[in-house]
Amino acid sequence: MIRAGHISKSFGGRQVLTDISAVFEPGKTNLIIGKSGSGKTVFLKCLVGLLEVDEGEIYYDNVLFTGLDFRGRKELRKQMGMLFQGSALFDSMTVEENVRFPLDMFTNMSYDEKLERVNFCLDRVNIVNSNSLFPSELSGGMKKRVAIARAIALKPRFLFCDEPNSGLDPKTSIVIDELIREITVELNMTTIVNTHDMNSVMENGEKIIFIEEGAKCWEGNRNEILKSDCRILNDFVFANALARQLKDSSK
Amino acid sequence: MFRFLSGFGSYWMLLGRVFAKPEKHSIYYRQTMKELVSLGLRSIGIVTIISFFMGAVITLQTAYNTENPIYPTYLIGLGARDSIILEFSSTIVALILAGKVGSNIASEIGTMRVTEQIDALELMGVNSASYIILPKVVAAVLFNPFLTLISIITGIMGGWIVGTSAGVITSQEYIYGIQYAFIPYYITYSLIKTVVFAFIITTVSAHQGYNVDGGSLEVGRASTKAVVYSSVTILLFNVILTQLLLS
Ligand SMILES: Nc1ncnc2c1ncn2[C@@H]1O[C@H](COP(=O)(O)OP(=O)(O)O)[C@@H](O)[C@H]1O
Ligand SMILES: [Mg+2]
Numbered sequence: 001m002i003r004a005g006h007i008s009k010s011f012g013g014r015q016v017l018t019d020i021s022a023v024f025e026p027g028k029t030n031l032i033i034g035k036s037g038s039g040k041t042v043f044l045k046c047l048v049g050l051l052e053v054d055e056g057e058i059y060y061d062n063v064l065f066t067g068l069d070f071r072g073r074k075e076l077r078k079q080m081g082m083l084f085q086g087s088a089l090f091d092s093m094t095v096e097e098n099v100r101f102p103l104d105m106f107t108n109m110s111y112d113e114k115l116e117r118v119n120f121c122l123d124r125v126n127i128v129n130s131n132s133l134f135p136s137e138l139s140g141g142m143k144k145r146v147a148i149a150r151a152i153a154l155k156p157r158f159l160f161c162d163e164p165n166s167g168l169d170p171k172t173s174i175v176i177d178e179l180i181r182e183i184t185v186e187l188n189m190t191t192i193v194n195t196h197d198m199n200s201v202m203e204n205g206e207k208i209i210f211i212e213e214g215a216k217c218w219e220g221n222r223n224e225i226l227k228s229d230c231r232i233l234n235d236f237v238f239a240n241a242l243a244r245q246l247k248d249s250s251k
Numbered sequence: 252m253f254r255f256l257s258g259f260g261s262y263w264m265l266l267g268r269v270f271a272k273p274e275k276h277s278i279y280y281r282q283t284m285k286e287l288v289s290l291g292l293r294s295i296g297i298v299t300i301i302s303f304f305m306g307a308v309i310t311l312q313t314a315y316n317t318e319n320p321i322y323p324t325y326l327i328g329l330g331a332r333d334s335i336i337l338e339f340s341s342t343i344v345a346l347i348l349a350g351k352v353g354s355n356i357a358s359e360i361g362t363m364r365v366t367e368q369i370d371a372l373e374l375m376g377v378n379s380a381s382y383i384i385l386p387k388v389v390a391a392v393l394f395n396p397f398l399t400l401i402s403i404i405t406g407i408m409g410g411w412i413v414g415t416s417a418g419v420i421t422s423q424e425y426i427y428g429i430q431y432a433f434i435p436y437y438i439t440y441s442l443i444k445t446v447v448f449a450f451i452i453t454t455v456s457a458h459q460g461y462n463v464d465g466g467s468l469e470v471g472r473a474s475t476k477a478v479v480y481s482s483v484t485i486l487l488f489n490v491i492l493t494q495l496l497l498s
Contacts, residue, residue, distance in 0.1 A: 050370050077376035088367040092285075102375050104278055 001025055002047065002158060002190050007056035009046055009214075016042050018215045020056075026157075026190045029181050029204045033195055034211035035236060040194040041085070043211065044160055047192065048080060049073055060158065078106055081151030083161040083180075087143040089135040089150070095122070096131035099150045106154060121149040125179060141172035145179070152183060159184065159191040165200060177203050198237060201225065210236070262458045268380035269388065269454070282386035290352050290387060290453075291394030295401060297351060298344055302335075302402040305343070306409030309334050314419035327420050328428020331410040333437065340402035341441040342489050345448035348395070349481040353456035356387060357477035360460030361470035369461070384457040388450060395449035396442045403441070440496045447492060448485050455481040 002024040009017040016039050024030040032040050045051040047058055049065065058065045060076060068076065089098050099121055103114045122128070125145040135143060144164060151159060161180060165173035177200045184191040195201065201208060205222035210233050218225075218233045225237055273279045313330040360383060363369050372379035407429055414420045420428075456477035463473045 045370075048374055050373060074376040077374060080374060082371065082374045084367040084371060086366050088371040090368055090371075091362075091366075105275060105375065105377055 001059075001061055002192070003059040004047060005057050005059075007043070007046055007058070008054050009042060009051065010054055016214050017046065017053075020211070020214075020216045022209050022216065022219070024190050024192050025207065027185060027188045028191065028206045029184050030190070030192045030207045030209070031195060031201060031205050032192065032209050032211060033201055033236070036196055038211045039214040040196075040211060041162055042214075044162055044192065044194055048082060048160055049077075078154060079157045081154070081156035081159045083144065083147050083151050083159070083164055085162045085166055087135070087140075087147040089143055089147055091135045094132050094134055095127065095138070095146050098135070098146060099153050102150065102153045117153060118149075121153050122146070124152070124183070125149045140167050141169075141176065144168065144176050148176075148179060148183070152187065155187060157187075157189055159187075159189045161191070161193040163194055163196070165195065165197050170199065173197065173199065174203065180204070198239075201237075212236075261462060262454070265380055265384075265458050265461060266454060268378060269384045269457075271378055271381050273381060273385065274378065279382075279386060282382070283389050286386045286390035287394055290355075290390050291398070294348060294351060294398060297347065298398050298402050299405050301347060302340065302344070302406040303409035305339055306331065306335055306406030307413035309339065309406070310410030310414040310425075311417060311419060314414065314417075323424075324420055325424040325428035325431060327414065328410070328425040329431050330428075331414075332407060332429040332433070335406040335410070336403055336437045336441050340399045340406060341444040341448065342485065344399060344402050345395075345445065345452065345485050346482055348398070348448075349452045349456075349485060350478050352391065353452050353477045353481045354474040356453060356456040357460035358470055358474040360384070360457055361463035361473045362467075364461060364463045365466055365470060380461065384454070384461070387457060388453045391449040391453045392446055395445050399441060399445040403438070440492075443496060444489065444492050447488055451484045451488060452481045455484055 004020060004022050004024075007017055007020045008015070020043060032043060034040050042051060046053045049058075053066060057067070060079075063076065065073065065076060089095075090101065093101065096115075096118055099118045100114050103109055103117060107114070109117070118131075122131070125148050127142060127145050127149065130138070130142070130146075135146070138146065159180070164176050164180060168176065180191060180193060181204055183189070193200070193204065202222055205225065208218075208220055208222065208225060209216055210218040210230075212232050218228060218230045220228065225233070228234065228237075310327060310331040313327045313334075317327060317330070360369075363383065369379045369383070372382060411422070411425050411429075414425055415422050459473040459477040459480065460470075463469050
């Protein structure tokens, strides 16, 4: 479980996040939705400590993450995995080396054990026979999958995904969404996904937090989202014509 | 002025992180080997070519400036040797490497920054500054003295080959000249400068790359700044070190 209390963050006098509180539960895919520029990435980076919050506290289970020193955070980081928006694979390394990197860095496993784990993770995300390819040789969807494999190599308890389906076609998007949801259940992780993609919201939304201009506007699940009478949320959810028609016809 | 001071402060803070205790020695060793190849071995070609021609030019210029029967001809060899050892093979080669290696380091690290590879390392709990930068600094500090020695040798050979073919000096006189009144300390001086310059090139350029904020445009800008700042710093330290070591 991850609990964020009253998070605020500004950059050079410009307020980007204002007093956000939220609880994210294990075994669930928790979504953070909002327009681009609303502060989703900044919020996620604050949660994992890549950015320092100005105010507020963040708990991982019952550990106060914002109160930990460098060393304490480093320990906790080994239980976190993150899928970055552009995949962030190390482009000087092959697929296999990318996934093996956290194992090389933080375990004392033998080479064979590491290779077995790497292949297990790659297999889990349906990447086969690509161990020696470099990231530049992969398609966008494959990069995302390799990045997921790298993120889960150390069996994290917390998974963060920043716009996992940005730049992907609708079909590949669904594959990635399903993969994230399945892995979350398998490893009983607390997963937090940033998205502005309504398809994934309707597929994955067990718990949804809607952010507008850096403040939390609404919270609920995918069934509640359609019936909400929060106007800004409706503008976001029913931004496209098809969705509006569906809403009108269901009345 | 404020920008300069805050840049200076962030440079020292970055150095503090670079020289923190490495997490896993085997990985640092492997990375250093990679950097020895990419920063060191891949610079041998350019250093050899430039040194050969510069040695040739220095010899010809010395010859034409001393066309006076009072000077014995072997002084051409001596003059070329000292210019090459004292200034050319350390400072000029360092400036050339600042252009080649410095821009390469800044754009590589800058790209890692804007594509969130540095964030990915930090998230895993890896000290990204140390993991990325330390191997480069170590590789350059270890390998650049060899580049300087290679440069001295090819420079002196260039002077010999071109000087004798152009007929400004005979082979015997040149060889006598390059041995005449040889001061071994000059080589030490040159190598000390090289080590300091290697440190400057790698750390100043890495600092520019590491702090890129934005996209590929900013990466390009950082790479230009890396070359300018490391060149200026090299020239400044050239004066300081010369005063300290030769006075
Ligand atoms: N490092 C930064 N410095 C200054 N402003 C930033 C920084 N990172 C993000 N911002 C600003 O914060 C706002 C929210 O950005 P972001 O979280 O990336 O939005 P999104 O919801 O699309 O992920 C944007 O207006 C952006 O310009
Ligand atoms: Mg974003």
